[in-house]
Structure formats: C-alpha cells, structure tokens
Amino acid sequence: MSHGKDPLPTDPVWGVLGVRQAGRLPERADVLVIGGGITGVSLLYWLRGRAHAVLVERHHLAAGASGRNAGFLLAGVAACYAEAVRRYGRDRARETWAFTAETHDLLAEALQGREVGYRRTGSQLLPASLEEAAELAASAELLREDGFEASWDGERLLNPRDGELDPVRAVSALAELAPTGSIREGVEVEALEASPGGVRVFAGQDECLAGTVVLATNAYTPLLLPEVGIAPVRAQMLATGPERRRLVDMPTYSDRGFRYWRQLPDGRLLAGGFRHHAPEEEVGYETVTTARVQGLLEGEVRRLGAQAPIANRWSGIMGFTETELPIVGPVAGRPGIWVCGGYSGHGMGFAFQCARLLANRLMGSARETQMGSSSSTTGSPQ
Ligand SMILES: Cc1cc2nc3c(=O)[nH]c(=O)nc-3n(C[C@H](O)[C@H](O)[C@H](O)COP(=O)(O)OP(=O)(O)OC[C@H]3O[C@@H](n4cnc5c(N)ncnc54)[C@H](O)[C@@H]3O)c2cc1C
Numbered sequence: 001m002s003h004g005k006d007p008l009p010t011d012p013v014w015g016v017l018g019v020r021q022a023g024r025l026p027e028r029a030d031v032l033v034i035g036g037g038i039t040g041v042s043l044l045y046w047l048r049g050r051a052h053a054v055l056v057e058r059h060h061l062a063a064g065a066s067g068r069n070a071g072f073l074l075a076g077v078a079a080c081y082a083e084a085v086r087r088y089g090r091d092r093a094r095e096t097w098a099f100t101a102e103t104h105d106l107l108a109e110a111l112q113g114r115e116v117g118y119r120r121t122g123s124q125l126l127p128a129s130l131e132e133a134a135e136l137a138a139s140a141e142l143l144r145e146d147g148f149e150a151s152w153d154g155e156r157l158l159n160p161r162d163g164e165l166d167p168v169r170a171v172s173a174l175a176e177l178a179p180t181g182s183i184r185e186g187v188e189v190e191a192l193e194a195s196p197g198g199v200r201v202f203a204g205q206d207e208c209l210a211g212t213v214v215l216a217t218n219a220y221t222p223l224l225l226p227e228v229g230i231a232p233v234r235a236q237m238l239a240t241g242p243e244r245r246r247l248v249d250m251p252t253y254s255d256r257g258f259r260y261w262r263q264l265p266d267g268r269l270l271a272g273g274f275r276h277h278a279p280e281e282e283v284g285y286e287t288v289t290t291a292r293v294q295g296l297l298e299g300e301v302r303r304l305g306a307q308a309p310i311a312n313r314w315s316g317i318m319g320f321t322e323t324e325l326p327i328v329g330p331v332a333g334r335p336g337i338w339v340c341g342g343y344s345g346h347g348m349g350f351a352f353q354c355a356r357l358l359a360n361r362l363m364g365s366a367r368e369t370q371m372g373s374s375s376s377t378t379g380s381p382q
Contacts, residue, residue: 012068012314013239013270014168017061021175023184025206029054031362032201032208034189034224035216037066038167038347039340041174042355043214044182045110050363055178055216056203058188062171065218065347068287068316070237070251070260070272071170073107073163074123074349075100075148077324078257080132080157081139088325094146096325100346101148101161103353107170108163110352114173117166117265121250125157128255164251164262167348192224192337199336211336212362216355218341219285219319225331230319230342234282235275236293237315240301241308242267248304257345259300269306271297289313320344328354329361338362 026032029052033043036057047053057063076097077084084093111118127133140152151158175183192213193200201208215221219232247269251262259273274296275282281290294313301310321327321342331337340358343350 013312017172021183022186025187025203025208026054028209030211032210032213033216036061037064038351039216041171042352044178045174046356046359054182056184056187060185062168065316066171067168069167071165071167072251073104078345080135081143082135100349107352116169116173120163122160123162123251126254214338219317232285233318233320234315236289237272238297238310239312240269240306241311243308269301271300287315289315318345326354328358
C-alpha cells in the first residue's frame with residue numbers, strides 16, 4: 001500500500017468507523033445480507049420490521065468502495081444524458097435519471113438530522129473537449145425537455161439538485177437504525193449452497209440456513225458467484241491538507257466522468273479518476289495506489305490551485321456491469337440467492353433505492369421464492 005518512497009497514508013480521507021460490531025454467522029435468518037457497504041445497510045433499513053435480516057461483513061462496515069469513494073450524489077450514470085439516451089433509449093434514460101433523483105431525496109430524508117456531511121450543493125460537468133461541450137449542451141436540452149432541472153451556460157452543465165456527503169458517516173448512520181445484533185462484522189462468507197429449506201451459507205466453522213441470501217458484495221460478487229456479470233475496476237483518489245482558499249464549490253465531473261473533484265468544508269481538496277490513462281492496470285481486486293495515476297491526480301489538484309501537501313492517497317474497487325446499469329434481483333438458476341450491485345461507479349446515487357426495490361420484491365414474492373422459483377431479473381433498476 002505504500003506509494004513510491006513516501007510514507008504517505010493510503011487510507012481514505014473519511015477515516016474508518018471507531019465502533020466495531022464483531023459477531024458470528026447466525027444459525028438461521030430469513031434474509032442473510034452479505035456485505036456491509038451502502039447496499040448492505042440500505043437493505044437492512046428497508047427490511048427492518050419486515051423480516052429477520054442479518055448482515056455479515058468480512059472486515060468492517062464501509063471497508064469496501066462505500067468507505068473509499070468521493071461522496072458525490074449525482075443523478076444518472078457516468079455517461080452524460082445525451083449519451084445515455086443513445087445507449088439506452090429515451091424512456092430508459094429518463095427512468096434512470098428519475099430513479100436516481102428519487103434515490104437522492106429518499107436518502108436525504110432517511111439521513112435527516114444526522115451528521116453525515118450531506119449538502120445539496122448541485123454539481124457541475126465540465127467538458128474536456130469541444131466535442132464533450134456539444135454533448136453536455138445537448139444533454140442539458142434533453143434533460144429540460146424530460147422535466148429535469150439542468151442548464152448549460154456555455155462552459156458547464158449545472159445539475160442544481162445533486163449533492164455530496166461523507167460516505168462513511170452515511171453508512172454508519174444507516175447502520176445505527178438497524179435492529180440490535182443484526183450487523184455482524186468479521187464474518188467472511190466462503191460458500192453458498194442450495195438446500196431444500198433455503199440457502200446454506202458457510203463461514204469458517206459456522207453454517208447458516210437462510211431463507212434468502214442477498215449479495216451486497218458489489219465488485220466482490222463474482223468471487224462467490226462467478227456467473228454474475230460484475231467486473232472489478234479500481235479507482236484512485238487523493239486529498240490535500242486544508243487549503244485556505246475555496247477552489248471549487250460543488251462536486252465536479254469532467255472528461256466524461258474520468259476526472260472528478262470536490263472540496264470539503266474544511267478546505268481539503270479531493271480528486272479522483274484518470275483510470276482511462278491506465279485501463280489495463282486499473283482492474284482487479286488490489287486496493288493499492290500507483291505512481292502513474294497518483295502523479296496525474298497530483299497534477300490535477302495543482303492545476304486547480306491547491307498548495308497544501310497531499311495528505312491522503314487511496315483506492316477502492318468498483319463493480320461494473322456490461323450495460324453500466326445495476327443488477328437487482330434473483331440470480332437465474334440459484335434459488336434463494338439475490339444480487340443488488342454493479343453500480344458501475346455510481347453506487348452512492350443508486351444503492352439506497354435499489355435496496356428498497358429489492359426489499360419490496362423480496363417481501364412481495366416471499367411465497368414464490370420459498371417455492372423455489374428461479375425466475376431472474378437482472379439489468380437496470382426496474
Ligand atoms: C474511488 C472511488 C470513488 C467513487 N466515487 C463515487 C461517488 O462519488 N459517487 C457514487 O455514487 N459512487 C462512487 N463510487 C462507487 C461507490 O463507492 C460504489 O458504487 C458503492 O460504494 C458500492 O457499495 P456496495 O455496498 O454495493 O459495495 P461495497 O461498498 O464495495 O461493499 C461490499 C462489501 O462486501 C464485503 N464482502 C465482500 N465479499 C464478502 C464475503 N465473502 N463475506 C463477507 N463480506 C464480503 C466487502 O468487504 C465490502 O465491505 C466510487 C468508488 C470508488 C472506488
């Protein structure tokens with residue numbers, strides 16, 4: 001995890017939660033959620049009072065991408081709206097933007113009054129080329145036609161309803177709402193097996209019989225179920241120490257989402273991206289930083305006017321699907337096993353409501369699931 005010769009911290013700027021909830025695999029659960037990121041705690045949130053749900057996490061809450069991201073709450077996917085319309089069709093693009101806009105509202109409501117650094121600052125998309133500028137201008141037009149607030153001022157596309165938060169504190173706040181004893185950290189699931197009564201789950205010496213298992217493991221999902229189409233892609237970030245000047249006042253996305261930055265209220269400037277400069281390296285499960293991408297990120301913060309030394313460098317693993325839309329639903333041919341993930345770099349914007357969708361479907365179709373139906377729905381939030 002070291003970066004060149006510098007003894008720089010490679011931990012995320014958000015830190016880690018001080019409180020641990022160590023536990024063991026339960027012997028039984030109606031719903032066993034695997035993974036303690038934004039998806040896992042959101043599932044507990046939507047299942048509370050409806051099912052005996054237990055979440056197991058191999059390390060600690062927010063150890064994965066949820067504790068390592070930029071904390072942007074953006075509507076939509078990484079592609080701009082014009083590109084999304086071309087890729088998915090107008091209706092699908094509109095539904096996806098509306099879904100994430102609603103996710104933002106629901107999450108803000110659930111976190112209301114909690115110290116999670118949430119602010120509805122708006123966001124800006126800056127073009128890195130004339131071609132991208134034309135795309136963003138067209139996107140603003142299409143967004144407005146479809147009923148979304150957006151504007152193009154010749155230099156940037158503004159999305160006034162976007163926002164930002166501290167992702168670790170957000171995960172922690174949702175976890176605090178979970179029933180006592182429903183979160184078990186330090187439990188690494190090693191295998192899943194279909195059984196007449198549900199799904200048998202194995203972790204070390206322990207075994208659990210779960211009615212349903214939900215994989216909230218995002219990038220790590222194929223390590224348990226190789227047939228699920230989610231690929232691990234690394235993203236790197238850094239943060240400066242506190243800057244005296246305000247350099248940017250809202251989450252900023254540029255170069256088709258391959259570069260992004262924001263400034264915390266205390267002045268620290270965060271920047272991420274540049275994986276397109278090393279696409280062959282920025283894949284897989286190694287949570288390390290590289291001199292190549294970190295050098296580019298450092299150039300970025302200096303270009304933005306930052307003067308403070310770099311204080312944090314880190315990386316995290318995102319889960320990409322072929323369509324870059326999430327997978328939410330039962331896994332074909334695996335009775336009782338469901339997936340909620342594959343946000344393709346936008347899980348903070350998608351996960352809370354994907355979890356709601358899954359919880360509602362699970363509760364609505366409990367009988368069908370018990371009867372061993374393996375009907376599978378994967379693809380976009382639907
Ligand atoms: C650098 C970076 C910047 C990003 N910026 C943004 C952003 O600004 N906005 C945005 O919307 N998204 C962003 N993302 C993406 C976002 O972080 C993810 O989409 C989101 O956090 C996924 O959440 P998750 O809970 O599904 O997965 P994760 O947070 O990865 O959680 C999965 C958990 O499963 C656990 N696990 C895995 N296997 C097992 C097992 N066998 N047994 C038990 N536990 C297991 C892992 O330890 C992990 O804690 C970024 C990602 C990165 C890496």
